[in-house]
Amino acid sequence: MFRSLLLFALFPVALHAQNWAPRDSDVLFDQVGLESLLRGTTITFFDDGESKFFEDGRYTYTYANNGGTGYGYFTVMEDSTICIEFVTGFSRCDLYVTDTDGRLIIITASGDRFPTRR
Numbered sequence: 001m002f003r004s005l006l007l008f009a010l011f012p013v014a015l016h017a018q019n020w021a022p023r024d025s026d027v028l029f030d031q032v033g034l035e036s037l038l039r040g041t042t043i044t045f046f047d048d049g050e051s052k053f054f055e056d057g058r059y060t061y062t063y064a065n066n067g068g069t070g071y072g073y074f075t076v077m078e079d080s081t082i083c084i085e086f087v088t089g090f091s092r093c094d095l096y097v098t099d100t101d102g103r104l105i106i107i108t109a110s111g112d113r114f115p116t117r118r
Contacts, residue, residue: 026097028080035076044117
């Protein structure tokens with residue numbers, strides 16, 4: 001029992017990966033492609049929130065209208081996902097895909113889809 005609790009504590013986001021539901025038309029990234037697309041860039045969502053992926057692995061998410069900023073560190077995984085460990089101790093992994101129009105879409109572990117601006 002203790003061992004399974006320890007494993008859950010060490011890998012909380014891995015259990016959620018199975019809930020991602022990419023569409024048949026979504027195109028997944030390999031690790032190198034996703035890394036080169038995002039490292040050192042900023043992506044903007046339709047609500048004007050911004051995710052910044054710094055060259056050194058730092059990550060920030062700034063809410064629209066200067067609604068505050070979350071700070072953390074990101075890791076690009078092999079399965080078209082990026083995992084972020086926030087300085088608050090919260091962590092999450094999201095699936096990154098492109099849709100049929102070539103737009104970058106972020107899919108949360110619960111299956112919510114967030115398109116980005118071009």
